[in-house]
Amino acid sequence: MATAIKVNELPKTEVPAAQRPAPKMSARKVNLWYGQKQALFDVDLDVAKNSVVALIGPSGCGKSTFLRCLNRMNDTIDGCRTQGDIRLDDRDIYDRSVDVVQLRRQVGMVFQKPNPFPKSIYENVAYGPRIHGLAANKAEFDEIVETSLKGAGLWNEVADRLSQPGNSLSGGQQQRLCIARAIAVAPDVILMDEPCSALDPIATAKIEELIDELRQHFTICIVTHNMQQAARVSQKTAFFHLGKLIEFGDTDQIFTNPKQQMTQDYITGRFG
Amino acid sequence: MTDLVSNGGRFAAITQRPPRPEAVVAAHTRRRYVRERRFKLIGMSAVIVAISLLAILLATVLSNGAGAFRQSYAVLDVRLDPAQIDPSGNRDPEVLADADYQAVLNDALVAAFPDMDDRQGRRALRAMLSNSSALQLRQMVLDDPALIGSTVPVRFLLDDERDQYLKGEVDPSIPEANRRLKDRDIALVDRLAEQGRIETGFNWTLFTNADSREPEQAGLRAALVGSFWMMLICFFLSVPVGVAAAVYLEEFAPKNRWIDLIEVNVNNLAAVPSIVFGLLGLAIFLNLFGVPRSASLAGGLTLALMTLPVIIVVTRAALRSIPPSIRAAALGIGASPLQVVFHHVLPLALPGILTGTIIGMARALGETAPLLMIGMVAFIANVPSGPLDPATALPVQVFLWSDSPERAFTERMAAAIIVLLGFLIAMNVIAVLLRKKFERTW
Incomplete structure (x- = not known):
C-alpha cells in the first residue's frame, strides 16, 4: 500500500498541483471481491486525458478485473462486489445517479478475442449509434460508419463490402472492426483487454499503430501480457501483482528504472 | 542443461527405463485394435437392428394402410x-x-x-x-x-x-x-x-368425411381439423410463455435457491407422464373453467401445458449456447440487458428454439393419453367448425379405429397412421433443415 501512495505522490513533486490537468479517470481505494475471494486490494490509479495507460502483471493479478471496474462490466458477474471510488471527469461512476448504459457509452471496451456481432460490417458499427440514438437518418449513419471505420483504419479494406458479415474478416480486421464499433459512439475512454493476444504480429503492429493514433482523441487503458507492447504504446504503466498495484509510473521509468524489486523481477522475466 | 544430460537428472527415470519386449508391445497394440473393431461392430449392429425394426414398422403400416387410399x-x-x-x-x-x-x-x-x-x-x-x-x-x-x-x-x-x-x-x-x-x-x-x-x-x-359407423364413409377430417386447432392453440400458448419464461430464467433471474428450485421443477415437469397432464387438464380446464368437453380448445390447452416445460428446457439450452462474448460486446457499447437479449441473444438462439419447438409440437401432435382424459375419444361424425366444437385428434382416431372389428377399419387405421407419420416426418425434416440453414460457427 505504501507503494501506491508513493507513486501517487510522485507527479506532485515534479509539477505543482495547480498546473496538473485533472485526470480523465481516477480510482481510489478500489477493493473488489468475487464472492468471498478478494481480487483487488486498495488500488489507486489515475488515467490522464489523451494518454495510454498500460496495465501489466502476471495472470490472475487483477489487471483485467480492474479494467472492467472502469466501465462497470463487473456488475454483470454474480457475486462480484466493488468498493472504493472510481471517477470519470470527477464524477463517481458507482453513484446511484449514474446510468450504467450511458457510462458504457462514454467508456467503451475492446475485448481479448475479437467479438463482432454476427451481422454485417455496417450493422456492427451502426449498432451502438442506433441504440443510443446518435444519428437521425441514413445519411448520418453512413457518415458515422465511414468515419468510425476510417478511424479504425479499416475503411480502405472493407468500403466495398459493408454488407458482408463481420465474421468473414480476418482476426486482425475483426479486432479493428470492434475498435470501430467502440469509437462509433464517441466514447471518452476506451478500455482494451489484451486486444492483440489472439492476433499475429502484423495485425498486432497495426493495432498498436492505431492505438497511438487513437490516443490523440481518446483516453486509453490497455491490459497486456506483452511487455514490449506496453513499452511501445503507453505513456504510463501500472504493474499489478496478486490484486495489488505494486508500482505505477511513467512507462520509461518502469521499464528502465523500476523502483520496486518485484517490478524489476517481472519485467526482466524472472517470474510471471 | 548440461547437468541434466550428463547424469540423467530428474528425467533419468524416463529416459533410462528399459524398453518392454517388442512382442509384448505388439500384442498390446493388437488387443487395442481388436477392441476398437469389436466396438465398431457392436455400434453398427445396434444401428442395423434399429433401422430394420423401423423398416418392419413402416413396411407393415404401409402394406396394411395402402389399400385404404x-x-x-x-x-x-x-x-x-x-x-x-x-x-x-x-x-x-x-x-x-x-x-x-x-x-x-x-x-x-x-x-x-x-x-x-x-x-x-x-x-x-x-x-x-x-x-x-x-x-x-x-x-x-x-x-x-x-x-x-x-x-x-x-x-x-x-x-x-x-x-x-x-x-x-x-x-x-x-x-x-x-x-x-x-x-x-x-x-x-x-x-x-x-x-x-x-x-x-x-x-x-x-x-373429406368425419368418422362414421360405415367404414367406407369414415374419414379423418374431424381428426385433421381437431389436430390442427389443437396444434394452433398449443403453439400460440406454449411458445410465447415458454420462451418468455426461459429468457427470464436464463438472462435476468438472480441466481438463488428459489430459481434453482424452479429449474428443478421445470425439468421434472418435462418428464412427467402425459396422462398426468390429461388429468390436470380435466380438473382445471373442464371442471374449473367449464371448457366444453371434447373441444379442441380443451385439447390444445392440455397439450400446451405438456409442451411448455419442453419449450422452456430447449430454449434455455439454446440461449446457453450463445457465447458470452456476444453479450459482453453488446453490454460493452452500452446496450441495456433487454437490448442485449432482444437484439442479439434471442435472434441468435432462434434456430435452436425453433428446432426444439417443432420437436415439442411433433410430440404433442402424436399424444393420445391426455386427450383420452378430456373426452376427446368421442365418436365425432361432424367436421368441427371451430375450436369449441367437439373434435378428435389423429392419434385418437387411430386408437378408435383400432378398436373396430371391421377389416376396412383396420385398413383405415393404418392409413391414419401413415397420415400421422407423414406429418411427424415433415415436421422433423423442417426442424433439421432449419438447423442446417441457420447453423452458425463461432
Missing part, C-alpha cells in the same frame, strides 16, 4: 323419373328434398339386375352400396334440379365388405358360415364387375 365405386345408370321425384313439376326444393330417393336407387339397381326383382333380391342389391347412396342422389338433385327427367350415370360408394372382397381381402374358399360376405353377395359383386360397373379411384372420402 383406394376405394371401389359402383357406377349405375339412374333414371331420375319426374313422376317419382317431383310429381307437381314446379321444382319446389322442399318437395325435392322429401322425395323417396331410395326408391329411385332401387329402380336403378333392379334395372341393372332384372332377375333380382324380389324382396330378398332387392335387399341384397341395396346392401351392395353404402347406405349413404340415397342421400347422395338427393344432394345431387338438390344441387342441380335440371337433371330430373334424364338418365345419368352415378358413382356410388361400394359397401366396405364388397370393397374388401375386390381388394382380395376376403377369401371365398373359407366356409360361408365363417364370413360376413355370403356367396350370393360375392356373386352379385362379380356380376357387377362383369358388367363393367366397378370403378376404383382415390379414396377422397378419407379426407
Whole structure:
C-alpha cells in the first residue's frame, strides 16, 4: 500500500498541483471481491486525458478485473462486489445517479478475442449509434460508419463490402472492426483487454499503430501480457501483482528504472 | 542443461527405463485394435437392428394402410323419373328434398339386375352400396334440379365388405358360415364387375368425411381439423410463455435457491407422464373453467401445458449456447440487458428454439393419453367448425379405429397412421433443415 501512495505522490513533486490537468479517470481505494475471494486490494490509479495507460502483471493479478471496474462490466458477474471510488471527469461512476448504459457509452471496451456481432460490417458499427440514438437518418449513419471505420483504419479494406458479415474478416480486421464499433459512439475512454493476444504480429503492429493514433482523441487503458507492447504504446504503466498495484509510473521509468524489486523481477522475466 | 544430460537428472527415470519386449508391445497394440473393431461392430449392429425394426414398422403400416387410399365405386345408370321425384313439376326444393330417393336407387339397381326383382333380391342389391347412396342422389338433385327427367350415370360408394372382397381381402374358399360376405353377395359383386360397373379411384372420402359407423364413409377430417386447432392453440400458448419464461430464467433471474428450485421443477415437469397432464387438464380446464368437453380448445390447452416445460428446457439450452462474448460486446457499447437479449441473444438462439419447438409440437401432435382424459375419444361424425366444437385428434382416431372389428377399419387405421407419420416426418425434416440453414460457427 505504501507503494501506491508513493507513486501517487510522485507527479506532485515534479509539477505543482495547480498546473496538473485533472485526470480523465481516477480510482481510489478500489477493493473488489468475487464472492468471498478478494481480487483487488486498495488500488489507486489515475488515467490522464489523451494518454495510454498500460496495465501489466502476471495472470490472475487483477489487471483485467480492474479494467472492467472502469466501465462497470463487473456488475454483470454474480457475486462480484466493488468498493472504493472510481471517477470519470470527477464524477463517481458507482453513484446511484449514474446510468450504467450511458457510462458504457462514454467508456467503451475492446475485448481479448475479437467479438463482432454476427451481422454485417455496417450493422456492427451502426449498432451502438442506433441504440443510443446518435444519428437521425441514413445519411448520418453512413457518415458515422465511414468515419468510425476510417478511424479504425479499416475503411480502405472493407468500403466495398459493408454488407458482408463481420465474421468473414480476418482476426486482425475483426479486432479493428470492434475498435470501430467502440469509437462509433464517441466514447471518452476506451478500455482494451489484451486486444492483440489472439492476433499475429502484423495485425498486432497495426493495432498498436492505431492505438497511438487513437490516443490523440481518446483516453486509453490497455491490459497486456506483452511487455514490449506496453513499452511501445503507453505513456504510463501500472504493474499489478496478486490484486495489488505494486508500482505505477511513467512507462520509461518502469521499464528502465523500476523502483520496486518485484517490478524489476517481472519485467526482466524472472517470474510471471 | 548440461547437468541434466550428463547424469540423467530428474528425467533419468524416463529416459533410462528399459524398453518392454517388442512382442509384448505388439500384442498390446493388437488387443487395442481388436477392441476398437469389436466396438465398431457392436455400434453398427445396434444401428442395423434399429433401422430394420423401423423398416418392419413402416413396411407393415404401409402394406396394411395402402389399400385404404383406394376405394371401389359402383357406377349405375339412374333414371331420375319426374313422376317419382317431383310429381307437381314446379321444382319446389322442399318437395325435392322429401322425395323417396331410395326408391329411385332401387329402380336403378333392379334395372341393372332384372332377375333380382324380389324382396330378398332387392335387399341384397341395396346392401351392395353404402347406405349413404340415397342421400347422395338427393344432394345431387338438390344441387342441380335440371337433371330430373334424364338418365345419368352415378358413382356410388361400394359397401366396405364388397370393397374388401375386390381388394382380395376376403377369401371365398373359407366356409360361408365363417364370413360376413355370403356367396350370393360375392356373386352379385362379380356380376357387377362383369358388367363393367366397378370403378376404383382415390379414396377422397378419407379426407373429406368425419368418422362414421360405415367404414367406407369414415374419414379423418374431424381428426385433421381437431389436430390442427389443437396444434394452433398449443403453439400460440406454449411458445410465447415458454420462451418468455426461459429468457427470464436464463438472462435476468438472480441466481438463488428459489430459481434453482424452479429449474428443478421445470425439468421434472418435462418428464412427467402425459396422462398426468390429461388429468390436470380435466380438473382445471373442464371442471374449473367449464371448457366444453371434447373441444379442441380443451385439447390444445392440455397439450400446451405438456409442451411448455419442453419449450422452456430447449430454449434455455439454446440461449446457453450463445457465447458470452456476444453479450459482453453488446453490454460493452452500452446496450441495456433487454437490448442485449432482444437484439442479439434471442435472434441468435432462434434456430435452436425453433428446432426444439417443432420437436415439442411433433410430440404433442402424436399424444393420445391426455386427450383420452378430456373426452376427446368421442365418436365425432361432424367436421368441427371451430375450436369449441367437439373434435378428435389423429392419434385418437387411430386408437378408435383400432378398436373396430371391421377389416376396412383396420385398413383405415393404418392409413391414419401413415397420415400421422407423414406429418411427424415433415415436421422433423423442417426442424433439421432449419438447423442446417441457420447453423452458425463461432
